[in-house]
Amino acid sequence: MIRDVVLASTWVSAVLAQQVYAPADGPVLRPTKCSLNGSYATATPVYSFSQFSFTQTETVRTATSVTPGPATTYAAPYESLSHLVPNLATTTWGNWEPNATAAATDGADPYGQAAWSAIWERANLANFTDRGIYSTTVSPTPVPTSELVLPPPSYFQPQDSYYFPKGFEFGVAGSASQIEGAIADEGRTPTLMEVLTIGRGDGDPKDYITNENYYLYKQDIERLAAMGVKYYSFSIPWTRILPFALEGTPVNKQGLDHYDDLINFAIAKGMEPHVTLIHFDTPLQFYADPYNRGPVMIGYGNGGYSNETFQDAFVHYGKVVMTHFADRVPVFFTFNEPLLYCDNGKAVDTVVKSHARLYHFYHDEIKGSGRVAIKLNDNFGVPQDPAKAEDVAAANHFNEFQLATFANPIFLGKDYPEAFKMTIPDYVPLTEADLAYVNGTADFLGIDPYTATVVTPPAHGIAACAANTSDPLFPYCVNQMTNTTTGWNIGYRSESYVYMTPTYLRTYLGYLWNTFRKPVVITEFGFPVAREADATNLSDQLFDQPRSDYYVQFLSETLKAIWEDGVHVAGAFAWSFADNWEFGDYDQHFGIQTVNRTTMERRYKKSFFDVVDFVAARTQE
Template sequence: MRSFIYLGAYAVATTAQQVYIPADGPSSRPNCSQAQATPTYAFSAFSFTQTETVRTATSVVPGPQTTYAPPYESLSSLIPSVKTTTWGNWYPNTTAKASDTDDKYGQAAWSSLWEVAALPNFTFRGLYSTTVSPTPIPTSELVLPPPDYFGPQDCYSFPDDFMFGVAGSASQIEGAIADEGRTPTIMEALFKPSAERADDYVTNENYYLYRQDIERLASIGVKYYSFSIPWTRILPFVFEGSPVNLQGLDHYNDLINFVLEKGMIPTVTLIHFDTPWQIFGNNMSNVNTDALIGYVDGGYQMDGFEDAFVNYGKIVMTHFADRVPVWFTFNEPLLYSHNGKSINTVIKAHARLYHFYHDEIKGTGKVGLKFNDNFGVPRDPSKQEDVDAAKHFNDFQLATFGNPINLGIDYPEAFKMTIPDFVPLTEEDLKYLNGTADFFGIDPYTATVVAPPENGIEACAKNISDPLFPYCVNQSTTTTTRWNIGYRSQSYVYITPTYLRTYLSYVWNTFQSPILITEFGFPVFAEAEKELSDQLYDAPRSNYYLSFMSEVLKAIWEDHVHVLGTFAWSFADNWEFGDYDARFGIQTVNRTTQQRRYKKSFFDLVDFVETRRGKKTGY
C-alpha cells in the first residue's frame, strides 16, 4: 500500500498544480469586477497631507522555559567513559613548544594536528579573543523600513505551534578555528584562502560575538535560532575514548542558555559539512574531491566514521537535550556523500542517534535530517518522459533517505540503478530505520526544470563518465515558454514561489511526515558591489521571502500540508565556502569592524509572520 501511495503522490501533486494553460491578452483582474463610472476632474487647494507611520520591531518576550529531557546529571551514565580537559590556542609562529609529548591527547599532540594541516596564511586572526558582552539594540535601529506598495494578499494565519526562525552554520560564521581546543576540519583543507582572502579563517567571529548576535535576533523578534556545533570543538581528537573539550561544552552551554534567557528557542545541527580532518588520517590526499555522488567527499564511508559520529552525537545530546527541542543529525548529507557506503553510514548513524534520543534519553523533542533538493519539475508536465525524469531527479535526492527512514521501504530505483556499490538494506535494517525521523527537513531554495537526456536515464546511470551523472537528467532554468522560471539571484537561486507549494505537496504526500523548511534564502544579484544603503534595501530578497511564506500558508490551508516551520538562511552575510560575495544574509556584516546591520528583508519577513499569528503567540 505504501508503495502505491508513494508512486502516485508525485503525479497527483504535479497534475494538480503545475499545468500550462494557454491564454491570450492581458492578465485578468478578478478582484475588480465592479464597473467604474467616468472620472471627474477638479482643482483644490494643495497641501502635503500624506502621513507616515513609524513602526518599531517587537522584541521577543522571555517566558517560562520548557525542558525536553532530563539534565545531563541524570543522563551521564549513558556515556560513562567521558573525561574532560582543555587545550590552548594554536599560533603558527610561536617559539614555545608544549612539553607533554608523552601524552597522546596532550597539548603537544593537539598542536601537531594544526602543524600537519599546514594552513597557508594563517597569520590573520580576528578582532576578538574572548566572549563579547552584549549591548542592547537601540530603538532607532529597530524602525521598520517604508512598506512596499504591493504586498501579499493572503488572509491566512500561521498555526499556533508554527516555528519561525533563522539559521547559520559554525564553519560559515564562527571563526576562531584554532582557538580553545578546536582541531582542523575538511573545511579548512578544502577551501584554503589565498593571500588576499586570509580572513576566510575568521568569517563573522560569531564564536566570540554570539551573545551580541543572539541579542540582535531577539530584539527584532526572532523566536528560533538554528545553529551547528563543530564535532572538533567537542572532541578535538574525534574518536571514542578521547577526552572531551570542556571549553567547547561550556561555550555551547552558555550559548544555549543565553538563547533561552532572551526568550528564544535553540535547535542544533550535529554536522554541517565540517567533517574532522582526522577521519581521513590527517591526510587530505585521502579525500575524494571528485566524489561519486556529491560535490565533496565528507568521509562518511571511512572506517570508524559511524561509531565516532554516534559517540559525538551522544555526548552533545546528553549535555543539551534538556533545553534543545529540535535536533538535526546531518545537514544535506547527499552533497558530501562519496559512494553507496556513505549513504549507508548516514542513515544508520542517524537512526542510532534517533533511537538513543527517544529510547534512552527519553527526549520529548524532535530528531531529523536536513535534505538538499532544488525541486525538480517536469519541463513539460503533459509529457510522461519529462514527468518521469522529474520523479527520478527527486527520488535520487530525497527518496534515497526518505524511503528507509520515513517509510521503512527500500531505496528507490533511481539510487540503486545509479550507484553500483550501494549497500543493500535487509528487512531487519528497514525495521530499525522505519520511522526514525520526526519530520522531513528540506532546504528548498529554488526549483529546477528537468527533462530526460537524449540517450535516456538508464544509459546515463550505467556510465559514471556521463557528464550528467549521477542525477542523469537535463537541468535548466527555462520552461517550454523559454522564460526563466523566476528572477535570478547571485548564484543558482531563482525566485520560484509557486513551485514551492508543489514541492511541499510532493514531500507531504510522498513521505507522509510533517515538513520543516530548515533553510531557504536568496543572494541578491551583485549585492556585494552596492553601496551599504542599497544592500540594506534588499527588495528582491523581501520579494523572495514573502512570496515563499505566502505559498507556505496556502500549502497549509488549501493543500492540507503539515508544515512545522521555516528557518531563513542566513541570519547574516557569511562565508559561503570561499566566497563572501554571494550574500544570503538578512543582516550585513562589515568585514573590517564586524558590525551588523538589519536589512529590509529581515524586517519584512518578521513582520509578515507576526501579522499572521493566530490568537495565541504561536511560540
C-alpha cells in the first residue's frame, strides 16, 4: 500500500523532510546576520535620553469590493436544454404550519397540498414553533464604509514572496441546512437534517431558523462582495426543488425561482456561484422510519444512499438543477463528504455511479464548459513515527479507506482499495465496464482538510480488526491520536478538534496531487476558536486572532505546496462565511462573521479582513 502514496523519489524526500522528527539541541536557529559573527551579535547598545513624543501612526485602510465583469456563459440556457429532462411539471405549495386549523381539501391529488403536508406530519419534528424574523426576501443595503475599515495588521507577518497563480479561486462556502432556515416555507419538505443532530437530543438547537439566509441571501452576498470575495460556494436542498423527491413528481417553481435569483444576484455583484447538489440533506422519503435508520458500518449515519430508489432519483434531481442553472454556474459538486453518510457498501456504489452519471450528463449531453467534481473528506492520517514501516502502513490504510474508496475509480479508473474491500463485506464489486465509465469523471479533486490524525496500528493487527465489525476501532482499524512521539499535539486545540499544523497540510496536498493526479481545490477550510461562544463582549468575538493565524498559516503553506512542491492547488474556500448551525449547536463558531441570533445582524471578524488582505496582496491581476 505504500507504493500508492509514494510515487516519485523527489516527492518522497519532501514528505519525509516534513515528517521526520530530527533531534536537535539548543534554541531555534536565527538568520545569518544574527549569528555570533554577525553585525548585531558583537555590538554594544548605546543608551541615551531624548525628547519624548507619541510617534505611532494609524493607517486607515478599507476593504475593496469585487468589481463585476462581463457575464460568462458555460452552457446553453434552460430553454435549449429542457428536452434533456422532459415532461417536467412545476407547481407551488404553501408553508407548513403545525398548528393550522384548516386542512387541505385536495386529498385526491397525490402531489397536492394535503400530500405535501402529510410529509411534514410524518416527520413529526420536535418543538417546531419559531419561524424566525423574516417571511419574505429582504432587499439588500450597501455595507457602510465604517464597517469595512481593516483592523491593525498583526505584528508577525509572513515573509514570503509567492503569488497565487492566475485563475486561483479564493472564496467562501456555506451549506443550506446550516444557514438557510425557513425549512418548511415555500414548498420545501423535510430532510435528514431536521431529524438528525449527531448524537444529540431534542433539546439541542435544530436547523429550523439558523441564519435565515433563505430570506437574507441578498444581504449576505452584498456583504461578501463588499469584502472583495469573488467565489461563493453554496448548496441547494433537494427538497426545495423536488419536494416529493422522485422523478415524475412536480418541480417546485418557488424553489427554482429562489436559486435563479440568488445566482443572478451573485453574478451581478461580480461573484461566481458554485453549487453543491447534496450536503447531507437527504429527503426523508428515502427512510421507512426517519428516526430508526438501521445500523451504520462506515460513516456518521445513514444518508439514504443505499435506498434502491436513491440513485435514479438523485441523478434526476441533478439533471433538473444542471439544466436550469448550467448556463451561469461554472462548477457543480455532486456530493459533499459522502463517506460520512455512507452506511454500507451499497451506499458507496450509489455515490460513485450516480456521480459518474451526472458528470457524463453535464459534459456529454449539456456539453457544458464548466467543471463537475466531488468533495471528499479525510482527517489526514500521518504515521506517529515515519521511520516505522508499520506506522506508515497504518496511515496509508487509514487514508485509502476514506479517500481512495471514492477517488480510485473516479480519478484513476482503479478498483476500490484493499483497505475498503477487506473491511466492508457487502461492497458492490466494480466491473471493467463500471471502471471504464467512472474513470476520469471529476475535473478536479475537492477536499475538506480540517485536521490531521496521528496513526499507529492496533496491537491485534489491522486485518483482525477489519474482520470484526464489533471491534472498537472498526471500521478504520487504526489507533488515532493527536500527539506525536514527542508527546506534543500536532496543532492548536479548537472548540471541536485539533487543527492541522501547516506542515501536515503541505504534506497532505502533496499526497492528494501525486496520488490521484488531478488539480486540488480546498473546498472547505476553517477553524472554530475554542470557547469563542463564551465571549459576552462583541469586540472580543470580532478580534479572533487565532483564526487569523490559522488562515494565514494555511494559505502560506498552500503557496509553498504550489511553488516548492509542484502541487497544483487551484482554489481555497473558507468555511464558513458566517457563524452557523453546526449539526446540533451554535457554539462551534467557524464563521468569519458573527451572527446575532436575536436580530440576525452580521459583523465582520478580524479574520475575514486578514484572510482577504493576505490573498489580495498575493493575487496576480
